[in-house]
Each structure stands twice: as C-alpha cells, then as structure tokens.
Amino acid sequence: MSEFRAGSVAQVSYLDELVDAGLLTRTGVHGVYARGGAFEHVRLAFDSLVTRAAAAETPEPLYFPPILPREQLETSGYLGSFPHLAGTVFGFEGDEQAASDQLELATRHEDWSGFQHMTDMVLAPAACYPLYPAAAKRGPLPEGGLTLDTGDAFVFRREPSTDPARMQIFHMREIVRIGDRETVLAWRGEWRSRAEELLRSLELELELDVASDPFFGRVGRLLAAQQRDQELKWELLAPVAGDKPTAIASSNYHQDHFGLTYDLKTADGEPAHTGCMAFGEERVTLALFSAHGLDVNEWPSSVREKLELR
Amino acid sequence: MSEFRAGSVAQVSYLDELVDAGLLTRTGVHGVYARGGAFEHVRLAFDSLVTRAAAAETPEPLYFPPILPREQLETSGYLGSFPHLAGTVFGFEGDEQAASDQLELATRHEDWSGFQHMTDMVLAPAACYPLYPAAAKRGPLPEGGLTLDTGDAFVFRREPSTDPARMQIFHMREIVRIGDRETVLAWRGEWRSRAEELLRSLELELELDVASDPFFGRVGRLLAAQQRDQELKWELLAPVAGDKPTAIASSNYHQDHFGLTYDLKTADGEPAHTGCMAFGEERVTLALFSAHGLDVNEWPSSVREKLELR
Secondary structure, X not given: OOOXXXXXXXXXXXXXXXXXXXXXXXXXXXXXXXXXXXXXXXXXXXXXXXXXXXXXXXXXXXXXOOEEEHHHXXXXXXXXXXXXXXXXXXXXXXXXXXXHHHHHHHHOOOOOHHHEEEEEEEEOOOOOOOHHHHHHHOOOOOOOOXXXXXXXXXXXXXXXXXOOOOOOEEEEEEEEEEEOHHHHHHHHHHHHHHHHHHHHOOOOOOEEEEOOOOOXXXXXXXXXXXXXXXXXXXXXXXXXXXOOOEEEXXXXXXXXXXXXXXXXXXXXXXXXXXXEEEEEHHHHHHHHHHHHOOOHHHOOHHHHHHOOOO | OOOOEOOOHHHHHHHHHHHHOOOEEEOOOOOOEEEEHHHHHXXXXXXXXXXXXXXXXXXXXXXXXXXXXXXXXXXXXXXXXXXXOOEEEEEEOOOXXXXXXXXXXHHOOOOOHHHEEEEEEEEOOOOOOOHHHHHHHOOOOOOOOEEEEEEEEEEXXXXXXXXXXXXXXXXXXXXXXXXXXXXXXXXXXXXXXXHHHHHHOOOOOOEEEEOOOOOOHHHHHHHHHHHHHOOOEEEEEEOOOOOOOEEEEEEEEOOOHHHHHOOOEOOOXXXXXXXXXXXXXXXXXXXXXXXXXXXXXXXXXXXXXXXXXX
16 A cells, blocks of 8 residues: 655755746656756756766666566566556557547546556666566676666656655666676675765765665565675765655665576576666755755855856 | 457468567457567657657657546547547455455456445546646637647547557657647647658558548537538558558547637647647567568668658
8 A cells, every 4th residue: 555655844845845846747646757957957967977877887878767577576576565656658558439438537637547558668766677577688797797887767667745855756877786696796886985975066965774665564564684794785875855864875685685586607507696776866866956055056156066056 | 339440461460470579468358569679679769760850849748648537538529439448447446355256257267346335536548638637727829829748748539459550559650739720720730740741761562541530429420520521630641551541640630629628729829729640669560670671770771761750
C-alpha cells in the first residue's frame, strides 16, 4: 500500500517557495512537478559535474528510458523488497465498443480500470537495474570488469508526498561497477571520498551515514537490519527543509545478487559482484537552492564556478 | 488493441546495424532501447540546435516528467482518439500476504495483474499535453499570449514494432504557442519554414506533407480526414530505412480545443488557440545516422559544424 506521506511544515513551506519562484510547477499529483528553467539549469550543471568527476574511469554510457521490461522486475527480486513502490504499465485491449465504453467512464472520471490490461512493461525503479541484464547478455565480463554510466535517468517510486524532496518521478544518475568482489569494494571506497568531496565543494552541510533501503513489511525490517549490519549501503545527507537532513546520494553494494540473478560472470567465470554510486539529481538541486538561496545569481561565486554556471 | 507492427526488411536490418554499432541496445521489449554514447551525443546536439532556432522567441522552459495526472488524460479527449496508444500506471494495494502472493506469481512469470490497481497517474502521450492546464491555472494569458518550451521530454506510445523509428518511449521536443487565432496561425507559418530550413541544413532529404494523426477506429478515420481537409497537421519526413520516408517533425494546430477544454483564455477573455512544433529527437537522430553513416566522425563537416559536434 502506497500511503500519502504529509510533508512537515518546513517541507511544505519550502515547496510553496519553490513554486512561487517558478522553480517547480505543480501538476495536481503530489510528487510530480514540472521543472522551471533555473531549476533545470542547476540540475544539468550538477549532472555535468558528475560527468567530470567520473571521467577518469571512462565509464561506458548506457542510457535507458524510464520503461523496463516487466520480466526484469519479476526476476530482480524488487517485488519482494519494494512492492509498494513499483509502478506497472497497463494498456487498453478491446474493440471499438469497449473503447467507447471506456471513454464514457473516463470522461465522467469514473473507474475505467476494467478496460486496462497489464503490458510487458513497468516503470524503472532505479537507473542501474537494466544495466545488469544488458551486461550479462554480452557474455563474461572483460578482464578488470566494466564501469557503466546511466546518464540522468528518470526513475519512478510510488510515494506521494508534499515533501518536495520525495518525488514520484525524478532523475537518478548512477555510475555502476561490475567485476570481482575486490574490484567493486575498492571502487566503492574511492567513490565514498570522491562523492563526499564533490558535494562538499558545493558548500553543502554533509553527513555520511550507513543506511538501509525502505524494505516492505516485517521481513523487510530484517533485511534492512542486515543491510545496515553489513554496511551494504551508505548515504550522503544534506539539509533540504526542516531539521532532518535528506539523502542526496547513496552507494549500494549488491554483493553477487545481480551476478547470480542474471548469470553475469567475471572473466574467471565467477558470479560478478556489483556496486553503484547514485546521485538523486532533484534532491541535490533542492539542497543547493536551500543552502544558497532561490536566486542562482546570488550564489557564492565558488559554488557557481564549481558548477560552471554561466 | 495495440498490435505488433513488424518492421520491413530494411527497417529490421537498420536496427541490427544500430545495435551492432552500439548506438542502440535492445531491452527485450520491442521499441524500448538504451541509447549508446554516440547516439545520445547526436540527439543532444540536435536538441541544442532546436534551442538555438527557438531562442529569438525566448520560450519559457516548462519541463514535465513522463508522468501525467490521469485526470488530464480523461479530460483531454485523448482516450477518444488514441485509446490504443495510452499507457496507464498501476500500483500495488494490499497487505503483506497479498504482497507475498503477488511475488510468488511474478517470480513464476504468471499473471499478477490482480494485485495491481489504477493510480492517479498515466504516461505522458505528448510533450505539450501538460502545458495547457498549467498555463490555464495562471489565469488569462498575458497580452500577446505565451510561448513555452517542453525541453526534451520523454513520451510514451504503445506501439511495439521492430521498426527502429517506432519506439514506445522516446524524446519529443516541442515549442508551443498559445494565444489568439491569428497569432498562433502566423507563428505556425514561421515555424513551417524555420523547421524545414533547420532540417535541410543537416542535409536530410526532406518532404513536407499535410498529415493526420493515427486516430482509432471508424470515427477516427473521419477525424483524420477532417484534420487533413483543414490542414491542421503537417509533417516533415526524411528517409530512415526503406523506401518510405518517416515523419521526424510535425506541427499541430488544435484550434480552440485546449482553450475550451481547460478554460484557457486570451487577455481579451476569448478561448485561446494553441499550436505546437514537435521534433521526434530519436527519429531525427536515426535519419542523421541513416543519411551520413554510423560513424559520426565521418559525417560531412558542414553537418558536424551545424550541430556543433566536437
């Protein structure tokens, strides 16, 4: 069940300010906004900063759209961990009479779901998900493994809220490492300091924390505890609105989960390990506007230079 | 009913070439591909070219995500004209037992649609759709109306095919004019020559044609004929694969349809007229690779310069 999460007073008031300033425009659905020119300018400037930070490892660009084959969601285990966050794509099946009946109900804003049937597509819940089966299809990994770049991919999480940092559809930029255990762990350690440095250079008040994903139900609480114990996820948090900081970047180490799931093997024929470094681009942008004010022209010149804002 | 449309021999063979060259990567669902680095580089270069072509009219950026409020689809009339192309977003409702039952079915790739319920969201079928209600919410238009820019928005059309030019999810860039009838018609005339010039400068073999949208059913055939008779839509077509050229850009004049639908009024209190100039960015990119070869470095220097490809 995807419940509405009301934002705090500070969060709702920040959202109002963003809308009044034309940085975001409401659509009528909580957590779905249009981005204004200044917001997008900053988001893309941050995206380019990530590109520059990752350039030394020459990741291969593999840019997936927000639609994922349903079969991959079924195979990945996502529905066990996060059934409440998934979005599936349905479409019309029927003849002209059915289309006419559907239209009549829809025009009256009544229930027309009976005419809609599950397709072979779902919404992508994370930018890196489609990369693992795509990599597996190429056969065993090259020596040294692979480093991939998702670009600024749209992802969907069904969690309506009036907290502007909790969007249902947003851009996630991920750099993904696929290889043997040692390679992935070493890479993850490097990105831990690199990501922290990158976000600190934007003069955000940062906290680093071991974290867990919002797993569903009672079993989920056990999975979350296990994830924390093994330090499989860490997050970088920054103030957006209110007292509690918001996670704006995170890194997951999946061990050999995707390696086993998709039969993705290293050059030595072992199940591959995978890790990812993810930036929530809208959240970073919200943290920047929160830290430096709603007018980009008034931001500290050091931050503007770092982002190459013109 | 959304039927699979097999691509022609030439189309399927062009898709194979694109995949072999790493320009596109298959996902397992027809018409859903990942874009490789070189493909994306060209797509974004073309997107910037449109930005430069539109700069003189300083359109206001209003960048919507690929999710649209369901209510807007119900109100817009889209389900009357294109029920077969629409995608709706469903999500899980239920307790832990239901989640566990759903997971069991999904893991076996059996039917788990019974656990999914219609949400208040659908997939955006066109980049300009959310702009009209957003503009209406601001009240009457300013004198002279509004010019808006959708950015490179993802849109969804449920039409699986092995023709690479027929994607189910792709980027549509639209410039949108909202105002009185004369303003919109004059603007549309200007863009007709501007768009043609812009695409010709990329050395594409262009055709301009009066066109119609793929309306559904028997009534749809009448609507299509009417649209042609009144010249409400024109398209620019270029070769992609095979003998028949593909529409890569189009312009629609909606008369006062959206003005009346969303109570969107001119400064004089009349229902606003609207028109849009749309570029199918993946199709333009496919036409460019088809015309100039799969290696961007070998393209004519005139085309590279026009696109500012480095």
